[in-house]
Amino acid sequence: xxxxxxxxxxxxxxxxxxxxxxxxxxxxxxxxxxxxxxxxxxxxxxxxxxxxxxxxxxxxxxxxxxxxxxxxxxxxxxxxxxxxxxxxxxxxxxxxxxxxxxxxxxxxxxxxxxxxxxxxxxxxxxxxxxxxxxxxxxxxxxxxxxxxxxxxxxxxxxxxxxxxxxxxxxxxxxxxxxxxxxxxxxxxxxx
Amino acid sequence: xxxxxxxxxxxxxxxxxxxxxxxxxxxxxxxxxxxxxxxxxxxxxxxxxxxxxxxxxxxxxxxxxxxxxxxxxxxxxxxxxxxxxxxxxxxxxxxxxxxxxxxxxxxxxxxxxxxxxxxxxxxxxxxxxxxxxxxxxxxxxxxxxxxxxxxxxxxxxxxxxxxxxxxxxxxxxxxxxxxxxxxxxxxxxxxxxxxxxxxxxxxxxxxxxxxxxxxxxxxxxxxxxxxxxxxxxxxxxxxxxxxxxxxxxxxxxxxxxxxxxxxxxxxxxxxxxxxxxxxxxxxxxxxxxxxxxxx
Numbered sequence: 001x002x003x004x005x006x007x008x009x010x011x012x013x014x015x016x017x018x019x020x021x022x023x024x025x026x027x028x029x030x031x032x033x034x035x036x037x038x039x040x041x042x043x044x045x046x047x048x049x050x051x052x053x054x055x056x057x058x059x060x061x062x063x064x065x066x067x068x069x070x071x072x073x074x075x076x077x078x079x080x081x082x083x084x085x086x087x088x089x090x091x092x093x094x095x096x097x098x099x100x101x102x103x104x105x106x107x108x109x110x111x112x113x114x115x116x117x118x119x120x121x122x123x124x125x126x127x128x129x130x131x132x133x134x135x136x137x138x139x140x141x142x143x144x145x146x147x148x149x150x151x152x153x154x155x156x157x158x159x160x161x162x163x164x165x166x167x168x169x170x171x172x173x174x175x176x177x178x179x180x181x182x183x184x185x186x187x188x189x190x191x
Numbered sequence: 192x193x194x195x196x197x198x199x200x201x202x203x204x205x206x207x208x209x210x211x212x213x214x215x216x217x218x219x220x221x222x223x224x225x226x227x228x229x230x231x232x233x234x235x236x237x238x239x240x241x242x243x244x245x246x247x248x249x250x251x252x253x254x255x256x257x258x259x260x261x262x263x264x265x266x267x268x269x270x271x272x273x274x275x276x277x278x279x280x281x282x283x284x285x286x287x288x289x290x291x292x293x294x295x296x297x298x299x300x301x302x303x304x305x306x307x308x309x310x311x312x313x314x315x316x317x318x319x320x321x322x323x324x325x326x327x328x329x330x331x332x333x334x335x336x337x338x339x340x341x342x343x344x345x346x347x348x349x350x351x352x353x354x355x356x357x358x359x360x361x362x363x364x365x366x367x368x369x370x371x372x373x374x375x376x377x378x379x380x381x382x383x384x385x386x387x388x389x390x391x392x393x394x395x396x397x398x399x400x401x402x403x404x405x406x407x408x409x410x411x412x413x414x415x416x417x418x419x420x421x422x423x424x425x426x427x428x429x430x431x432x433x434x435x436x437x438x439x440x441x442x443x444x445x446x447x448x449x450x451x452x453x454x455x456x457x458x459x460x461x462x463x464x465x466x467x468x469x470x471x472x473x474x475x476x477x478x479x480x481x482x483x484x485x486x
Contacts, residue, residue, distance in 0.1 A: 026287070046385050046386045046388075046402060047386075047388070047391070047398065047402070049401075050395070050398045050401070077394070077395075078391065078395060078398060080346075080386045080388050080389045080390075080391050080402075081236050081346075081389065082346040082350065082385075082386035082389070083346060083350035083351045083360075084346075084350070084384075084385075084386065086350070086351055087350055087351060087352055087360045087361070094351075096351070100236075100239060100240050103240045104240055104241070104242075107240070107241065115394075116394060119237075119390075119393065119394045120237060120240060120241050123235075123237045123238070124237075124238060124241055127231075127232045127235075127238065127249070131231040131232065132200045132203075132231060132232050133200040133201075133232050133235065134200065134203075134204060135200075135201065135204055135205055135427070136204060136205075138393070139393060142393060142394070157472070158431070161469075161470045161471070161472065162207050162470055163204060163205045163207070163431065163470070164204055165203070165204060169200075169203045171229055171230065171231050172229045172231050175229075175231070175252065175301045176249070176252075178300045178301050179245070179248050179249060179252060179297045179298075179300065179301060180245065181300070182248075182296055182297040182300040183242065183244050183245040183248055183293060183296075183297050184242070184245065186244075186293065186296065187242065187244070
């Protein structure tokens with residue numbers, strides 16, 4: 001665990017941040033102030049070893065309103081969405097949902113765009129185009145060209161084992177595209 | 192018993208043998224599977240991060256198709272990710288008015304409507320009901336005697352906890368019970384519900400590899416000869432990525448990883464190739480031969 005310790009100063013605190021997060025979380029947001037820093041979430045987290053801030057620290061940073069540290073943290077992207085913290089939190093806080101919502105906020109604000117953004121955009125793109133997910137199409141899209149060449153042998157082996165396909169399976173892409181259009185246009189109008 | 196069957200996207204790629212073995216086993220146990228025609232992506236937890244209304248709409252399209260298949264039709268999926276996502280969407284559609292309105296709108300654009308009447312099951316749930324276990328135990332042709340197995344559930348099949356979850360989020364037992372019925376020995380496996388990293392392998396490879404390494408190392412330490420899982424993504428990580436884990440950490444595991452449907456199939460006397468056992472990266476056929484379990 002690489003613990004980055006920042007001295008938090010009042011100018012880093014954005015009082016609107018916690019409120020904005022709570023609003024997005026709806027009913028679940030009401031529980032955020034209940035965190036008493038017991039650390040069960042961090043103790044349960046299988047990815048804590050790789051995070052710059054543990055889930056417990058993120059909860060405290062949220063309450064302090066230190067928006068930049070939270071949305072720039074590796075924590076929100078390393079969260080593997082396993083729900084271990086959520087099922088164990090003695091205060092009933094759905095931390096996994098908190099992490100999801102923090103990701104959503106970071107994805108919307110160019111200030112916090114990181115390399116991870118590409119993953120979400122490309123994932124959505126594969127679904128929009130094909131109507132279905134294709135892990136390999138995604139994997140290749142995410143890889144730098146040099147890495148694709150390096151992994152050709154591995155790819156061939158996967159092909160022989162019928163684990164990958166050369167062209168993705170499509171299913172009702174027109175319907176899926178319509179659903180995308182409907183939901184996403186509506187969102188733009190709301191904003 | 193009859194279910195609408197939603198295989199999930201991985202059934203056409205990395206989890207092909209899972210789909211194949213599930214269909215064969217269901218047939219052998221007189222469980223009728225009716226394919227959901229033109230099914231599409233469930234939305235997955237990735238779309239949920241990007242836009243919850245979009246994810247719920249993608250789920251609802253499929254659930255609307257199931258609803259159209261007949262009153263009281265229940266759906267079964269082999270993918271833990273799809274299971275979790277579909278259930279999550281059903282939950283939201285019951286309790287969240289904002290999402291309801293958005294999903295209704297989106298489905299209208301494709302001439303569908305969904306009344307949230309579909310019950311969602313995981314294949315592990317469908318094949319471990321008391322009735323299913325009784326049928327399996329009657330039909331066993333080749334008990335998996337002496338096979339020491341680490342029962343690995345992963346996350347999405349047991350978490351989060353829904354009102355109608357079929358197993359415990361911390362110490363699930365369905366897979367353990369099934370293994371006993373098959374004649375195998377389910378071991379106490381400390382990591383049975385510990386996350387494999389999921390899609391982290393695609394965006395933070397080194398972290399993903401370390402998470403997989405731990406699962407393999409603890410299975411070995413528990414005395415396991417193989418791992419069994421009900422999740423296609425866990426299987427991808429534990430099996431397909433295993434050679435890379437071994438290279439990265441210079442640690443040898445050679446740990447065969449089965450889908451639970453394949454073990455049922457073997458015990459029922461189905462052929463290893465029919466069950467797609469030749470499709471794994473870590474050899475399973477030679478392993479079974481050495482154990483004297485090959486049919």
